[in-house]
Amino acid sequence: MTIRSVHEAALAALMEADPDAKCAAAQALQADWGAGRLRVVAAADLGEPLTHPGRPPRPLLVPPQEVPVRAAGRREGHAALLHAIAHIEFNAIDLALDCVYRFRSLPVDFHAGWVQVAAEEAQHFGLVRERLRALGFDYGDFSAHNGLWEMACRTAADALARMALVPRVLEARGLDATPPIMARLRAIGDAGSVAVLETILRDEVGHVALGDRWFRHLCAARGVDAETTYRQLVDDFGAPRPRPPLNVEARRAAGFSEAELARLGGAQD
Template identity: 70%
Template sequence: MKQSLHEAALAALMCADPAAKCTATACLAADWESGALICLPGGDDPAPVLEPGRPARPELIPPQQLPQRKVGSREGHAALLHAIAHIEFNAINLALDCVHRFRSMPAGFHADWVRVAAEEAYHFGLVKERLEALGHVYGDFPAHDGLWVMACRTAHDLLARMALVPRVLEARGLDATPPIMEKLRTIGDRASVGVLEIILRDEIGHVAIGDRWFRLLCAARGLEPERTYLQLIEDFEAPRPHPPLHREARLAAGFSEAELYALVRK
């Protein structure tokens, strides 16, 4: 008898060890592609997972308490890569949670988020290697839990999840990545710049997946997507992006010119 895709995603989601989580996620994707896992759309959505599997470290603290370090120092360099690794680790959990949590969605939805989870696990491994090259491991620096907090806040409504996680929080990464790459270039870390080029390329696709499902859900509910998006940002007090926006990346991910104007308008 074939195993449930959703239960396999839950098992990977609850892995606390990062290496085990990445392995389980890669196996999930391979098993899905081979047909070893079954997806039965139309089932009831289970209760949300409020605490995913994650290691005891890093210490999670409020964003405003994170120390500011200059990338020109060795510690600041490592802390920057650690922050990126933490985002990628959380992104694995976010994608796995979509597969586990929203079982009533069609198989195409789950196929999309299985792919995203596998790519995020790959990204985490790439950044982890760069961090280790500087003599550090994931967990050495404190981090914040903003991505997962928003996942919990939107667990009751997939439309809000697609709007506020991929199209708000993850889309902010599209804007932030080019300046980070430039900082790394100035200190000669070309290897990490190469890693971020891969991540940026793939993240455009991840935001585009969120955009597509957000718009489909809006259509199913008779909602105008761009007005709904701005209203959800207000309702959830989600952070607006800090200019300059990566216009080309956001347009490729599904944003319109009108949306980009509305996002930065005071």
């Protein structure tokens, strides 16, 4: 049996431009990892950002403020909402793959965790894309923004910053946003998409928790206080603050402390 580097296999999946091929490659990565056909090759982390991962020619990427907001009660607005979710999930595949490709100094457990996340994000993308297609649209039919990947590039040189600002900031915002989106979809009778988002929310708690675990691990290894460091990184990078209401239960399950939740405005009596 040929044993290959998990980092190079992750890069190959990362550079796949076709969405179906990328999803298949992410799931094959997990299968090969589970079968013992891939190994971690301990080395220094790669600091140079990968600015152009594999992407299809559409969607058109525009600044966040130029992404149109449409009412979910109309068919096109309904589809635009699902498209925005699909785009997040597509980017999340790349974010997980980049962790495996880039942060080679970290233990085997780190890579195992992000290999699994990549496969789960691929599944999520496929589920949302199915719902989008049921409305007569497809991924790429609406414009989108590149904020998630831009943060990946900004944190490419530091695993601690990546774990803080992608899972614990950007993906944690998804924990807050998903229940209101589910309520909007439920109100227009889209039970199928609500069921998909229930699956995504369950898995995303685990993804944020994985980031929390390695963020705290890296803080301990560097001898710095995790929660003070988190606040400093959010300020230093100008990362977005959460928008209320917070999903306190999900954030708590993902590793946020009571003190953090109180500072974020999500404390409950």
